[in-house]
Amino acid sequence: MSCHSKQHAITLDDIQSAAQRIADHVARTPAIASEVISRRLGCQVAFKAENLQHVGAFKARGAVNAVMSLSDEDAHRGVVTHSSGNHAAALSRAAKLRGIPAFVVMPENSSPIKIAAVRSYGVQPVFSGPSTQQREQAADELQRQSGATLIHPFETPAVMAGQGTVALELLQQLHQLDAVLVPVGGGGLLAGILVAIKSLRPEIEVYAVEPELADDTARSLSAGSPQPPTRYDTVADGLRTGVGDHTFPIIRDLIDDLFLVSEDSILSAMRGIAEDAHLVAEPSGAVAYAGLVENAERFAGRCVAVVVSGGNLNFGDCSLGGQRRVTPKTS
Incomplete structure (x- = not known):
């Protein structure tokens, strides 16, 4: 599978530049091997723990890269975005690092913990309806009022390049690597990882994992x-x-396969990561692991990296959407 970089929004050079630009402002997250899970699933499993990243998610990477890439003139007017939470917090943090204003639209059904994270950086979010169209309209209005630069959660090339730095670290951390499983929503993380891995190590397979109830990429x-x-x-x-x-286009051209997972599988994966790998994953952050558990036979005897994209779990909402209580075992 060739990397048609000229047709794509980002290249390997963009990702390598991003890695240098963000190095002082993001965490180099560990790739944590799990003997228990590896033995159970019959493959060597390592979790790329982006739940341990600043703001609790990989989004810190793309937001910092985008904000630090702005000219002084553009930066002075601030940045604007729409996001269900992790990118909103990441952009608020990146703007604070550069000392510029941030304007953030969040859907009204955003997690309370993610709303609180945005407010912790001194940004008061503007709320909108949950659809992409409603979010974009509210962000457009804020942009018109403020003159700020739109930093899209996944479409801004500098954001995509920043997210791709996850893959550069993985390739340095794991000497043996056959496959990477990545959650997909808007596709910024997946696209960045695809460009990095297929440019440097095209033999490594990259799989997207998506909820059955959010199957737009499939x-x-x-x-x-x-x-x-x-x-x-x-x-x-x-x-x-x-x-x-x-x-x-990056996903279409470079992906090896995509797995869809059920809501029960996602909740089970969250619990499995907590109990067996001792990592806190929010539901979105557990989706890639759910894909591995459901398709373990595809990876028998191979070395697999699972991206835990975020860990902003609201423990006050133990019902997690009314699906099932996720409670710790008592000793």
Whole structure:
């Protein structure tokens, strides 16, 4: 599978530049091997723990890269975005690092913990309806009022390049690597990882994992063009958005396969990561592991990296969307 970089929004050079630009402002997250899980699934499993990243998610990477890439003139007017939470917090943090204003639109059904994270950086979010169209309209209005630069959660190339630095670290951390499983919502993380890995180590397979209740990327690949979401109620709130116009061509050209997972599988994966790998994953962050558990036979005897994209779990909401209580075992 060749990397048609000229047709794509980002290149390996963009990702390598991003790695240098963000190095002082993001955490180099560990790739944590799990003997227990590896033995159970019959493959060597390592978790790329982006739940331990600043703001609790990989989004810190793309936001810092985008904000630090701005000219002084553009930066002075601030940045604007729309996001269900992790990108909102990441952009608020990146703006604070550079000392510029941030304007953030969040859907009204955003997780309370993610709203609180945005406010902790001194940003008061503007709330909108949950659909992509409603979010974008509210962000457009804020941009018109403020003159700020739009930093899209996954379509801005500098954001995509920043997310791709996850893969550069993985390749340095794991000397043996046969496959990587990545959650997909808008596709910024997946696109960045695809460009990095298929440019440097094309023999490594990259798999997308998506909730059955947010299957727009799977439908987009079947249709050959980006398809809108049909519902917004998966427990994996970070993946409720549609795949992007910039991210989709990269995914279409470079992906090895895509797995769909059920809500029960996602909740079970969250619990499994907590109990067996001792990592806190929010539902979106557990989706890739759910894909591995359901398709373990595909990876028998191989070395697999699973991206835990975020760990912003609201423990006050133990019902997690009313699906099932996730409670710790008592000793």
